[in-house]
Amino acid sequence: MxxxxxxxxxxxxxxxxxxxxxxxxxxxxxxxxxxxxxKLRQMFDExxxxxxxxxxxxxxxxxxxxxxxx
Amino acid sequence: xxxxxxxxxxxDATRDAAFKRELVTLIPHLRAFARTLTGDPTAADDxxxxxxxxxxxxxxxxxxxxxxxxxxxxxxxNQFYSEKRRSWRQSQLDQxxxxxxxxxxxxxxxxxxxxxxxxxxAMLPAEQREALILVGAGGFAYEEAADICGCAVGxxxxxxxxxxxxxxxxxxxxxxxxxxxxxGDAMRAILADAExxxxxx
Numbered sequence: 001m002x003x004x005x006x007x008x009x010x011x012x013x014x015x016x017x018x019x020x021x022x023x024x025x026x027x028x029x030x031x032x033x034x035x036x037x038x039k040l041r042q043m044f045d046e047x048x049x050x051x052x053x054x055x056x057x058x059x060x061x062x063x064x065x066x067x068x069x070x
Numbered sequence: 071x072x073x074x075x076x077x078x079x080x081x082d083a084t085r086d087a088a089f090k091r092e093l094v095t096l097i098p099h100l101r102a103f104a105r106t107l108t109g110d111p112t113a114a115d116d117x118x119x120x121x122x123x124x125x126x127x128x129x130x131x132x133x134x135x136x137x138x139x140x141x142x143x144x145x146x147x148n149q150f151y152s153e154k155r156r157s158w159r160q161s162q163l164d165q166x167x168x169x170x171x172x173x174x175x176x177x178x179x180x181x182x183x184x185x186x187x188x189x190x191x192a193m194l195p196a197e198q199r200e201a202l203i204l205v206g207a208g209g210f211a212y213e214e215a216a217d218i219c220g221c222a223v224g225x226x227x228x229x230x231x232x233x234x235x236x237x238x239x240x241x242x243x244x245x246x247x248x249x250x251x252x253x254g255d256a257m258r259a260i261l262a263d264a265e266x267x268x269x270x271x
Contacts, residue, residue, distance in 0.1 A: 032238055032257065035264035037206055039187050042267065044207035046184075047102035056097050059119055060090065063126055 089129045092138050097122060099139060099208070100146055106203045107150050109192060117153075121146035137214065144218045147200070184263075186256035190240040194233055201229035202237070 100121055104114035125132075125142045132141060191199055197219070204215040205226070212230075216223045241256040 032261065033234055035261045036234065036237060038264040038267055039184065039260050040202070040207040043184055043187060044102050044106065044203065047105050048098040050098070050101070052097045052101070053115060056119060056122060057094070059123060060094070060126065063123060064090070
């Protein structure tokens with residue numbers, strides 16, 4: 001279907017003010033994403049830094065056959 | 071199980087010992103990943119223990135020198151989803167786990183922003199959540215995360231980016247599942263906390 005060449009196809013006319021606003025919004029979005037990233041790592045590292053319950057090593061120890069045999 | 075195992079040779083024992091040493095260093099990471107998948111500390115430790123033992127049992131198939139962390143994470147993830155498939159009650163359990171997590175973090179000392187982040191994460195679709203955790207917190211490259219999840223790199227990239235946008239929107243709208251929380255507070259708290267953390271470093 002043929003569509004007439006309309007206004008929306010022309011070079012976008014974004015006033016300077018709007019450009020500045022969108023750049024600021026982009027910076028703000030980036031800042032927020034960075035903050036979320038920091039908190040995500042903190043949440044994960046919090047568990048990583050917990051002492052490992054003895055159970056884990058006990059289970060692993062039991063699974064291993066005695067090296068010298070019996 | 072049959073007890074007719076062949077005797078272990080000395081190289082096997084050396085290799086096993088090296089494998090075990092590395093596996094032990096990964097336990098804290100397995101626990102953290104399991105916690106993000108299940109949302110429940112007890113269920114998470116069960117899952118991490120199962121994955122650890124599966125990795126140990128499969129040690130002969132692991133190529134020493136390759137990425138053991140990614141390999142064990144893949145085992146843990148597969149374990150999680152195969153258990154999930156087996157349990158028809160899982161969607162309900164998920165809800166219960168989320169509620170228990172809510173209670174678990176209902177500690178006056180706990181930083182507010184972290185609670186909101188957990189709740190926000192819980193609202194994401196599972197595949198977005200795991201992709202974001204692996205890349206954004208676990209320190210995996212997109213390629214490694216794709217191997218762990220058994221999907222294409224492009225899929226991981228789009229999941230991570232959708233997860234980031236969704237999480238930010240959830241935190242800004244304050245529409246996480248908790249009544250009484252003021253809209254926008256979560257994002258403000260996270261911004262303030264992140265700023266404090268980075269200035270400490």
